[in-house]
Amino acid sequence: MELAELGGSISRALQQMSNATIIDEKVFNDCLKDITRALLQADVQFMLVRDMQTNIKKIVNLDHIAAGHNKRKIIQQMSNATIIDEKVFNDCLKDITRALLQADVQFMLVRDMQTNIKKIVNLDHIAAGHNKRKIIQQAIFNELCKILDPGKPAFSLKKGKTSVVMFVGLQGSGKTTTCTKYAYYHQKKGWKPALVCADTFRAGAFDQLKQNATKAKIPFYGSYTESDPVRIAVEGVERFKEENCDLIIVDTSGRHKQEAALFEEMRQVFEATVDLVIFVMDSSIGQAAFDQAQAFKHSVAVGAVIVTKMDGHAKGGGALSAVAATKSPVIFIGMGEHMNEFEVFDVKPFVSRLLGMGDWSGFMDKIHEVAPMEQQTELLQKLSEGPFTLGIMYKQFQNILQMGSADQVISMLPGVDQELMCQGSVKERQAKCKRYMTIMDSITNEELDNPKLMNESRIMRIATGSGRQVKDVTDMLEEYKILSKAWEGTMKGLKKKGGRSALSRNMNAQDIGKVLPPHMLKQIGGTSGLQNLIKKMSGA
Numbered sequence: 001m002e003l004a005e006l007g008g009s010i011s012r013a014l015q016q017m018s019n020a021t022i023i024d025e026k027v028f029n030d031c032l033k034d035i036t037r038a039l040l041q042a043d044v045q046f047m048l049v050r051d052m053q054t055n056i057k058k059i060v061n062l063d064h065i066a067a068g069h070n071k072r073k074i075i076q077q078m079s080n081a082t083i084i085d086e087k088v089f090n091d092c093l094k095d096i097t098r099a100l101l102q103a104d105v106q107f108m109l110v111r112d113m114q115t116n117i118k119k120i121v122n123l124d125h126i127a128a129g130h131n132k133r134k135i136i137q138q139a140i141f142n143e144l145c146k147i148l149d150p151g152k153p154a155f156s157l158k159k160g161k162t163s164v165v166m167f168v169g170l171q172g173s174g175k176t177t178t179c180t181k182y183a184y185y186h187q188k189k190g191w192k193p194a195l196v197c198a199d200t201f202r203a204g205a206f207d208q209l210k211q212n213a214t215k216a217k218i219p220f221y222g223s224y225t226e227s228d229p230v231r232i233a234v235e236g237v238e239r240f241k242e243e244n245c246d247l248i249i250v251d252t253s254g255r256h257k258q259e260a261a262l263f264e265e266m267r268q269v270f271e272a273t274v275d276l277v278i279f280v281m282d283s284s285i286g287q288a289a290f291d292q293a294q295a296f297k298h299s300v301a302v303g304a305v306i307v308t309k310m311d312g313h314a315k316g317g318g319a320l321s322a323v324a325a326t327k328s329p330v331i332f333i334g335m336g337e338h339m340n341e342f343e344v345f346d347v348k349p350f351v352s353r354l355l356g357m358g359d360w361s362g363f364m365d366k367i368h369e370v371a372p373m374e375q376q377t378e379l380l381q382k383l384s385e386g387p388f389t390l391g392i393m394y395k396q397f398q399n400i401l402q403m404g405s406a407d408q409v410i411s412m413l414p415g416v417d418q419e420l421m422c423q424g425s426v427k428e429r430q431a432k433c434k435r436y437m438t439i440m441d442s443i444t445n446e447e448l449d450n451p452k453l454m455n456e457s458r459i460m461r462i463a464t465g466s467g468r469q470v471k472d473v474t475d476m477l478e479e480y481k482i483l484s485k486a487w488e489g490t491m492k493g494l495k496k497k498g499g500r501s502a503l504s505r506n507m508n509a510q511d512i513g514k515v516l517p518p519h520m521l522k523q524i525g526g527t528s529g530l531q532n533l534i535k536k537m538s539g540a
């Protein structure tokens with residue numbers, strides 16, 4: 001299950017909570033049974049499931065409402081006339097459990113989370129007038145954040161003082177790619193990084209590192225002939241220490257836990273030298289994340305985690321497992337194969353995404369990164385005022401390309417109509433955007449504003465001008481028609497709904513404001529500035 005789906009399930013569960021009217025212990029138990037079944041089907045250990053149930057029961061204790069009190073009445077008195085009862089709460093937890101497990105969150109963690117939620121959210125004790133739904137939602141949010149917080153920060157490197165960082169992880173997890181991304185990230189921040197390829201196991205690893213390092217202009221060290229990884233590592237580290245590099249990154253070969261002897265050797269050599277061991281984990285390994293992370297932690301003192309391939313069919317749950325297993329924080333996430341597709345891990349937006357609340361801070365960051373806020377507003381304004389022109393399509397494509405993966409950006413937006421995006425893989429889509437933009441570069445401004453002007457001779461001229469086939473031009477125009485039609489449909493829908501789109505409904509300035517980094521909120525003009533922006537976007 002992907003994050004978006006997970007979010008959907010959780011939202012539905014929370015929705016159910018607000019709609020239900022029946023308070024019934026039987027339903028609670030039925031619900032728990034369902035959760036148990038789902039968890040067991042998802043290969044969660046029985047013991048863990050059982051513990052989760054115990055904890056849920058501890059938290060949701062409707063029986064403690066004093067006799068003589070009308071439970072329903074008490075609940076009905078709550079704000080928003082939201083009726084929350086045991087059944088709904090359990091249904092909600094059941095759905096959340098299922099969703100989290102499907103997103104590869106380890107059962108044990110789900111169980112612990114539920115236990116804690118039940119401890120925190122004692123529905124019986126929440127005074128009338130409080131919005132229980134919100135309280136539960138907040139409790140879930142906090143619990144997930146807590147799981148991702150191992151309680152101690154990763155070893156902090158000091159610029160100007162040599163630090164040696166060793167990357168470990170299973171074969172193919174993305175170590176080599178991530179080493180370079182990590183080096184590149186620090187280089188941009190003024191560090192003097194260097195890369196050492198101690199992966200003598202995989203032929204081609206050195207070439208890969210060399211190629212990446214050269215591209216990023218980062219010094220590297222490795223050998224085609226030396227087969228002892230420890231020796232290479234020692235030599236590389238010594239060399240770069242002499243060159244006053246302040247961040248020496250050592251890439252190792254992927255190892256399975258069975259290869260403990262090799263690991264032990266590496267560990268002994270590096271015990272005194274390595275400042276930080278980073279465990280690189282492929283987000284797609286699913287439920288195996290916990291065991292793998294734990295195996296590495298047993299072999300070597302893992303101090304931080306980087307989760308890769310969060311751009312693909314990324315299941316965020318593994319990150320929680322990795323943190324729990326290594327007791328180390330996630331510090332970055334890999335969002336693509338390219339050097340700059342690397343993000344500092346931020347717990348709250350990550351959990352927001354996991355819960356389907358939308359990663360507003362990430363989204364705003366991206367938007368801000370690619371276009372000044374005024375330009376975004378201008379584009380949105382244009383969209384709200386006139387027809388969807390070729391010129392607007394060009395701008396959209398431009399934004400998509402600048403933002404990197406469109407999926408990545410879309411996944412951050414709650415409620416956005418994904419139909420508007422063309423089909424195909426991210427790469428195909430980006431290639432298509434580029435191709436169409438080349439064609440559109442040969443279109444006059446007049447035509448961009450008024451695509452109805454297109455006729456056979458203009459199409460021929462554009463094809464010749466852009467060096468493409470006539471069919472490419474007509475394909476592009478066809479794509480435009482589809483997008484334009486989809487846009488018109490969306491606008492009609494919006495008008496019917498009084499201009500409040502799914503997006504705008506989800507946009508609550510105060511909620512978004514809470515997840516935005518303070519400096520960004522300030523930049524936007526505080527909550528009122530954000531409100532204005534939302535108005536503009538919902539107007540669009």
Ligand SMILES: Nc1nc2c(ncn2[C@@H]2O[C@H](COP(=O)(O)OP(=O)(O)OP(=O)(O)O)[C@@H](O)[C@H]2O)c(=O)[nH]1
Pocket residue numbers: 169170171172173174175176177178199202205208252253254308309310311312333334335336337
């Ligand atoms: N989509 C995506 N692909 C990634 C990401 N990180 C790495 N990859 C790809 O994953 C594949 C494996 O990455 P490597 O860096 O070679 O993995 P490795 O762990 O060094 O592999 P070994 O040297 O065999 O242990 C490559 O095709 C990378 O381009 C990411 O964040 N997103």
